[in-house]
Amino acid sequence: MDKIEVNNLSKSFGHTKVLNEISFTVKDGEFLSILGPSGCGKTTILRILIGLEHADSGTILKDGIDITNYPAAKRRMGIVFQNYALFENMSVLKNVQYALLKSVSTKDSYTRESAAEKAKQMLDLVGLSEHLEKKPRQLSGGQQQRVAIARTLALNPDVILFDEPMSALDVDTRLSLRGELKELQKQFATTMIYITHDQEEAFAMSDRIMVMDAGRIRQLDTPMNIVDHPADDYIRQFVIQNINTKIHSLIPFAWDEEGKG
Amino acid sequence: MLIPSISHGMGLIIILGANGWISNLVGLDNGIYGFWGIVIGSVMYSFPVAYLMIYDVLRYEDGTPYEAGEVMGLTTKDKFFSITLPYLRKPLISVLFATFTLVLTDYGVPLMVGGKFTTLPVMMYQDVIGMLDFGKGSVIGMILLIPAIIACIIDMANRDKGNAAFVASEYRIRKSKGRDMAARVICIVVVILVLLPIASFAVLGFINKYPIDMTISFKNALQAVGMGAMTYLRNSLIIAIVVSVFGTALALFNAYMTARNKTKLSYVLHLMSITSLAIPGLVLGLSYVMFFKSTPIYGTFAILFLVNSMHFFSSPYLMAYNTFGKINENLEDVGSAMGIGRWGMIKDVILPQSSGTILEMMSYFFVNCMMTISAVSFLATVSDKPLALMITQFEGQMQLECAAFVSLVILVVNIILKLVIHLAKKKAYNF
Numbered sequence: 280m281d282k283i284e285v286n287n288l289s290k291s292f293g294h295t296k297v298l299n300e301i302s303f304t305v306k307d308g309e310f311l312s313i314l315g316p317s318g319c320g321k322t323t324i325l326r327i328l329i330g331l332e333h334a335d336s337g338t339i340l341k342d343g344i345d346i347t348n349y350p351a352a353k354r355r356m357g358i359v360f361q362n363y364a365l366f367e368n369m370s371v372l373k374n375v376q377y378a379l380l381k382s383v384s385t386k387d388s389y390t391r392e393s394a395a396e397k398a399k400q401m402l403d404l405v406g407l408s409e410h411l412e413k414k415p416r417q418l419s420g421g422q423q424q425r426v427a428i429a430r431t432l433a434l435n436p437d438v439i440l441f442d443e444p445m446s447a448l449d450v451d452t453r454l455s456l457r458g459e460l461k462e463l464q465k466q467f468a469t470t471m472i473y474i475t476h477d478q479e480e481a482f483a484m485s486d487r488i489m490v491m492d493a494g495r496i497r498q499l500d501t502p503m504n505i506v507d508h509p510a511d512d513y514i515r516q517f518v519i520q521n522i523n524t525k526i527h528s529l530i531p532f533a534w535d536e537e538g539k540g
Numbered sequence: 541m542l543i544p545s546i547s548h549g550m551g552l553i554i555i556l557g558a559n560g561w562i563s564n565l566v567g568l569d570n571g572i573y574g575f576w577g578i579v580i581g582s583v584m585y586s587f588p589v590a591y592l593m594i595y596d597v598l599r600y601e602d603g604t605p606y607e608a609g610e611v612m613g614l615t616t617k618d619k620f621f622s623i624t625l626p627y628l629r630k631p632l633i634s635v636l637f638a639t640f641t642l643v644l645t646d647y648g649v650p651l652m653v654g655g656k657f658t659t660l661p662v663m664m665y666q667d668v669i670g671m672l673d674f675g676k677g678s679v680i681g682m683i684l685l686i687p688a689i690i691a692c693i694i695d696m697a698n699r700d701k702g703n704a705a706f707v708a709s710e711y712r713i714r715k716s717k718g719r720d721m722a723a724r725v726i727c728i729v730v731v732i733l734v735l736l737p738i739a740s741f742a743v744l745g746f747i748n749k750y751p752i753d754m755t756i757s758f759k760n761a762l763q764a765v766g767m768g769a770m771t772y773l774r775n776s777l778i779i780a781i782v783v784s785v786f787g788t789a790l791a792l793f794n795a796y797m798t799a800r801n802k803t804k805l806s807y808v809l810h811l812m813s814i815t816s817l818a819i820p821g822l823v824l825g826l827s828y829v830m831f832f833k834s835t836p837i838y839g840t841f842a843i844l845f846l847v848n849s850m851h852f853f854s855s856p857y858l859m860a861y862n863t864f865g866k867i868n869e870n871l872e873d874v875g876s877a878m879g880i881g882r883w884g885m886i887k888d889v890i891l892p893q894s895s896g897t898i899l900e901m902m903s904y905f906f907v908n909c910m911m912t913i914s915a916v917s918f919l920a921t922v923s924d925k926p927l928a929l930m931i932t933q934f935e936g937q938m939q940l941e942c943a944a945f946v947s948l949v950i951l952v953v954n955i956i957l958k959l960v961i962h963l964a965k966k967k968a969y970n971f
Contacts, residue, residue: 331873352879364870368892377888383879434878 280343282307282438282470283328288337290323297323299494301337305438305472310464312473312481315491316517321474324491325440328472329356341437352383357431361443363423365415365430372398372411375430382434401429404466405459421452428460432467441473445480457484490514541588542954543738544911544928547947548585549652550940551737552577554744557653559751561740573655581649586639587734593638597631603711630698637695641688645820648913652935660684661914664822668918674829681823692818738951745945760941769930769946773953776927779844779916780909784902787849788856791901792894795860796886800872810861817854821914824851829918841924847915852908856901863897864890895968903961907954 283305290298297320305311313321326332328339330351338347346354366374375398379389389397402408405425415423424444431439445453461484464471475481481488482502489499498510509515555562556572563571572580601624609619643649647661654662660680668677744750748757791813798810816824828847832838837846867890875885891898913928920929928950934943 326873329873329877331876351876352881354877356877358874358877360870360874362868362870364868364874366871366889367868368889378878378880381878381880381884381888 280307281305281340282309282342283472284340284343285324285328286338286340288324288327288334288339290320290327290332290334297494298327298334301494301496303489303496303499305470306486308464308468308470310461310471310473310484310486312475312485312488313491314475314478314481314488316476319491320494321476321491322442325358325442325472325474328438329358329440330354355384355437357434357436357439359424359427359431359439359441359444361446363415363420363427365423365426367415370412370414371402371407371418371426374415374426375401375433378430379433384436385434397433398429401433402426404432404463405429419452420448421456424448424456425459428463432463432469435467436469438470438472441471441475443474443476445475445477453480460484490517492517541592542907542911542958543947543951544913544931545581545585545646545648546652546913546931546935547648547741547911547944547950548737549577549581549649550931550935550943550947551741552581552584552649552653553940554740554750554944555737556580561751564751573653574657577653577655578650578657578659581653582643582646584734584737585646585649586642587730589642590635590639593635594628594631597628601627601711603709606711607709633698634695637691637698641691641818641820644687644691645684645822645914647822651932661820661822664826665917668822668826674826677826678830681820681826684820685818685823688820689818692814696814741944742948742951744941745948747941750941760939760945763939764930764934764942764945764949767930767942769927769949772925772927772930773949775841775924776910776950777953778841779848779924779926780906782841782845783848783852783909784905786845787853787905788898788901790849791853791857792860792891792898795857795864796890799861799864800867800869813857813861814854816850816852819851821851821912822918825915825918828915838919839921839924843919844916844924844926847919848905848909848912851912851915852905856904859897859901859904860894863894867893896965899961899965899968903957906957910950910954910957 281304285304286302288298288301289296301320301324313324315321323332327334330346330349330353334347338345340346341354366377369377372395376391376394379385379394379397380391399408399411402411405428407422407425407429410418410422415426418426427444445456448456457480460471463469473481473484485502487499487501488505490497490505492513498505498514500508500510505514552560552572554560556568556577557563558569558571558573560568560571562568571577605623605627606619609623614622645661647659647665650657650659650662651665660683664677664680664684667673667680745760746756746758747753748755748759794809794813798806798813824847828843832843837843871885871889872882875881875889880888909926911928912926913932916926917929917932920926927946930946931943934940934946
């Protein structure tokens with residue numbers, strides 16, 4: 280069953296049409312990347328999915344239920360931003376504990392102690408058990424993003440949305456965080472929708488990639504199929520040109536499936 | 541910045557007036573009254589404001605252009621003209637207009653040292669308070685408003701859009717014995733010049749009768765207390781505390797609506813919130829007289845709370861606006877997604893993160909309420925008169941010693957408040 284089903288989603292800001300009749304589905308437990316240049320509408324999709332913006336037309340279904348008009352809090356989705364959006368006045372531990380104690384989806388299930396315990400477990404998973412009492416500003420960018428991921432995962436959402444979460448990080452941190460994120464996804468079996476303009480990132484992490492341009496979907500397929508069968512010249516130029524030489528190393532699992540790796 | 545402008549004028553008279561101690565020392569028979577008196581007094585009065593603004597700008601200057609200049613072999617003079625001055629141009633224009641408006645609308649200094657040289661605010665004050673000629677006062681108020689508004693508009697147009705300041709590396713001052721010593725001497729001289737009038741009235745407050753009887757005495761203190769100084773101090777404290785809480789809450793609300801909700805309406809609210817920068821206190825006071833005369837709050841503490849909250853609104857509002865603008869823009873989104881909600885985010889994250897700014901805002905309202913003599917002078921009654929208005933009262937009765945004592949009380953209260961805020965901020969930053 281599809282976890283998310285988006286039908287004919289359109290959105291305009293003033294006279295600018297940002298999304299034009301977009302339709303796609305995301306499978307349960309899938310890692311879908313939305314790839315495209317700045318201004319192609321990818322962040323707008325994400326904000327509409329989570330309920331921070333409302334579409335002009337179209338519907339969103341989650342597990343077969345129409346959630347188009349649900350408030351953000353009722354959708355059971357989490358979001359991780361590029362700028363971490365951590366609570367700067369709280370320690371690393373408190374960031375996660377506070378979310379558990381205040382979020383509508385978890386607040387009835389936790390006491391202060393059990394929330395702290397759960398927060399420690401989640402922070403241990405992202406390798407931050409040494410930094411529990413530190414303030415976010417005392418951590419590196421990568422560590423701060425790990426706190427944001429732990430905080431989101433702790434709430435056990437059905438879907439996690441990532442809005443260019445690694446854009447502000449250095450290359451080494453990105454590489455290690457990519458692997459960790461994929462591991463976490465496997466472990467929690469959470470559906471993840473990942474916005475990026477970085478082709479390498481999309482190809483290295485995704486089960487499927489949705490390439491967008493000017494408010495439309497150009498192609499939605501597996502990384503291998505996008506490489507082997509680009510839908511049009513735009514895909515060929517935008518996606519493949521830059522990474523053609525690295526493609527073998529970026530998607531080894533796909534090559535294994537094909538028996539070529 | 542901690543005492544009313546009229547006290548600066550008074551301090552100047554003690555030094556350079558007809559019987560000023562420096563006047564007597566150098567044989568300056570007629571004192572400094574008139575145009576030059578106003579200029580010197582206004583420089584001393586506006587110095588701390590200008591200094592703090594420039595200090596803040598220089599503190600955040602990027603050091604890398606200087607390092608690049610060093611590598612390119614620029615001389616110190618070249619660096620000053622090609623790096624420092626261009627960097628300072630916009631802030632300097634801001635400082636210029638801020639002090640221009642401050643001096644233009646002030647009546648304290650000219651009232652004390654103006655002599656026959658009358659300025660518009662003094663004229664307005666004398667017409668309204670002395671002759672109860674509200675009509676003429678309003679006309680003068682309107683005239684006074686024009687340059688103040690023009691200055692404010694030019695200043696707003698001049699300001700940088702957004703946060704352009706990016707400090708790659710701090711500017712490091714190299715040691716240079718001769719230059720540092722010269723700079724130190726200049727700073728000491730400036731500090732002495734600024735503090736001299738204040739020190740003079742501090743001494744004057746405890747002198748029997750200047751310059752006839754220079755014996756130390758508590759007579760002025762007792763006289764001021766006898767005339768109700770303690771009651772007026774209580775009034776001032778009530779006004780300052782209520783306004784610092786109420787005004788800060790209002791400024792925070794407005795700043796949140798404008799800094800974290802980018803709509804056309806929020807821009808209009810932003811413009812309205814900074815309008816009070818352009819409105820001189822005397823004009824505001826007079827307009828409140830006209831507007832609220834037949835309402836129940838006229839003649840009560842409530843109108844003083846209101847007029848002071850509005851009079852000093854813009855600066856604390858801008859402090860909150862800048863702080864809120866710098867806080868992570870996605871916090872409310874994260875809160876919405878988690879179901880914590882906007883209010884939860886404000887209460888638990890945004891306000892605690894802004895605690896230093898909130899304390900500064902409260903301090904700004906408090907200090908200004910303690911020392912203002914402009915808007916309140918038209919609105920206060922015997923039962924709610926603030927302490928600072930005793931200075932103009934004593935000045936009118938030529939009792940400079942008592943006026944000096946009252947100024948000193950205001951200074952001490954404000955210094956104590958500043959100390960408390962400093963300690964609270966230290967605690968707040970240790971969250």
